[in-house]
Amino acid sequence: MAAVGAVVGLGNADFSDLREIKKQLLSVAERSRERGLQHSGKWASELAFALEPLLLSELPPPPVLTEEDARDLDAYTLAKSYFDLKEYDRAAYFLRGCKSQKAYFLYMYSRYLSGEKKKDDETVDSLGPLEKGQVKNEALRELRVELSKKHKAQELDGFGLYLYGVVLRKLDLAKEAIDVFVEATHVLPLHWGAWLELCNLITDKEMLKFLSLPDTWMKEFFLAHIYTELQLIEEALQKYQSLIDAGFSKSTYIISQIAVAYHNIRDIDKALSIFNELRKQDPYRIENMDTFSNLLYVRSMKPELSYLAHNLCEIDKYRVETCCVIGNYYSLRSQHEKAALYFQRALKLNPRYLGAWTLMGHEYMEMKNTSAAIQAYRHAIEVNKRDYRAWYGLGQTYEILKMPFYCLYYYRRAHQLRPNDSRMLVALGECYEKLNQLVEAKKCYWRAYAVGDVEKMALVKLAKLHEQLNESEQAAQCYIKYIQDIYSCGEIVEHLEVSTAFRYLAQYYFKCKLWDEASACAQKCCSFNDVSSCIIPGVLPEGSLTLMLATLGVDGSLIE
Template sequence: MTKFFLGYTYLELQLNEKALDMYNQLKNLGFEKSNYVHAQIAISYHNKRDVLTAISTFNNLRIIDPYRLDNLDTLSNLLFVKDRKVELADLAQHSYNVDKYRVETCCVLGNYYSLRSEHQKSVISFQKALKLDTQYLAAWTLMGHEFMELKNYHAAIHSYRKAIDVNCRDYRAWYGLGQTYEIIKMPYYCLYYYKQAQMLRPKDSRMLVALGETYEKLDKIKEAFKCFSTARSVGDIDGLALLRMAKLYEQLEYDEEAKLAYVEYTKESEISPAPIDLCLAYRFLAHYHLKMCNLELAREFTHMCLRYEETKEEAKTLIKSIEQRKRQYLGGVYEDTSIQGADSYGPPPALLKQLAAYGIAF
């Protein structure tokens, strides 16, 4: 029984690796067929944001016990995150057929309606769940999200606060409150709630990035840099920390630091399926290299900017500036009477050397 208690406690405290280790020990001690143990393992993967493994574990559990509705609300959250509409619709239909009066069924239906952007119906489903169980944490938190989508911020705040009353260790509710106060432009409230969420999830980069962005809005640049740097060190989940650092360097006109950060960001984005604001990195690098007279690199990054609607028009202007700068250098170098060795077959070696110094390939 001690191991069951420890596993449950680790999971409550978001010590997911320790929880996984404990439940795997229980499997080896003869509980390999325990549905509860398998469900707790799936929840551990969910908390670690290992979404695919968590979905796979839940699906295996459904095969073993198809009429088990426990924890299907968590599975519906995972399917929602991965935008699996067909699977979520199937899960909603199955849950409704098994028992339409279970809180898990109402939650699955709420997520299904939310994925279909039917937010009012989603709210009604979560309200039904709360009529069945007023202490049902997931419904309060998810209903807060739906009120956010409906721009009913007062109701969202009420829902998140009720979730915290049920379980003050629910980081999602604290984070939701932070987002709500960020939207209604109350940064000091926002900062407080993000801090609470970050204390509950100290190694979650999303909390650190949110904190950093709030510090940035409050002109606390040192604290913002610290948050973004820590987010990088714990594993930048969404790839936002490096981008925020680069933008801060750019705003402060620390061009060398901004260049290094943007270059690293572009390299990391090569393996990212959906790079965020990559065009802004290319735009800065194009301007930087033009300023430093590295015209070939400036041209390369400018052509990258042409791929994006946000920077296409500016890129066209940049191309003209690069060509104009190139003509100026060519004209200036040819007028230099100190250059020797010119012949009728092309530029002299000394000229080529000077052009190369400007980043111009002839």
């Protein structure tokens, strides 16, 4: 497999026959629904809808029934009706002894979902979402034993392998789960659920490099998704653009993923524009609307966020995304208790919903409840170890608790996930400063500036560090670069640290006997509110200082 950073286009994937691809999607959508895999069925259906309609003669034929399918048909039909009503134990009871692949999968899947439902009920009713502790799905071990026997006997089809992988992942057997999911993608490459589960287990691009994946057009969707998850946004956007060019320009799934990718690199205007377009194409969509609300929150767009919250409530107020959007709305209004309540509601609906754990951690931070924030962030990491926001949030909480070694560990983890995010680097630099590791701190601040300083503070912090170490020339260079950046990007010149920069440069130029430069910097400094900070004994020659003070309307004589 090619190196992750070098991917352009669609590799060896064949998208020449889109009508055949549509037939495959319609077929796997139906097979997924027959097995109760609603999300996989929906994904395939949405992708198929983005392609041109097929003629009657081109529609996929119904699946061929085996003798075992015929024998199990009555039990399967009855059990599937119970399954659809979420009566999982009842469905499993009537499927005992079934031998066909489809009925056997539904039997095992019903047992798995029954265990999950009981676990979630116990989590919510007995403990509450912040104290879920070690509640486990009691059915997992039995399912593993039975599926393992079938696997060794090579009696599992692609769907069975997918379920076996899910059970292994739930038992924290990640390596075995990855192997099984890879096998599932080879046996049934059209099943999106197996690819998605594999995504959740890949922690870095090195793991991705060594996966032996099938050469199929589905791999391109997987790669685009995993690049987004691994914060390889440039590669992800290239993949999605190639998929659009290949014929999927009408796919709302691809459009939403592109919006999420721009959200991840904090290109807020671009992401907002794409989400607004997506809402026009699919006005009743709820998926990804919590991400859309995050963007509205960052932009402090209260009316738009209020409208989105009310709109989603009308569509389905008991979806986790809806609860998160309402939580963001209350958070923007500084009603943090109400916001936390809605994030808790989201977790009652789905205890494994990553966004709600992270957002709830943020709300507890706002309420100064650091212990609850730590719990929430830890739960977010349990759900997804790639969530840099949770690692960063833990760093912030331990910073508040004045525990710099813990703080450093968590910021390092966040930085590993977002190596080009200046916020992580600045946070690391501040930690190193507190630990008196000043060389490391300087490296972090300079790197933060080099990757594009979002908050425009890295150079100031680096300059102050040089000041502290009596490295006046380096400090002056940092302040000069900082002032140039502030002015060039068109920000309000009265930036918090600009007057500090001019003040230092006035002192520096005076010591270097560069009177004109010193005078210019002092006068610039005096144009800010904190004028007194510039009027320092001996900074400028007598005539220049008197002129500067006179300009301000101050009757000044030389300060001795």
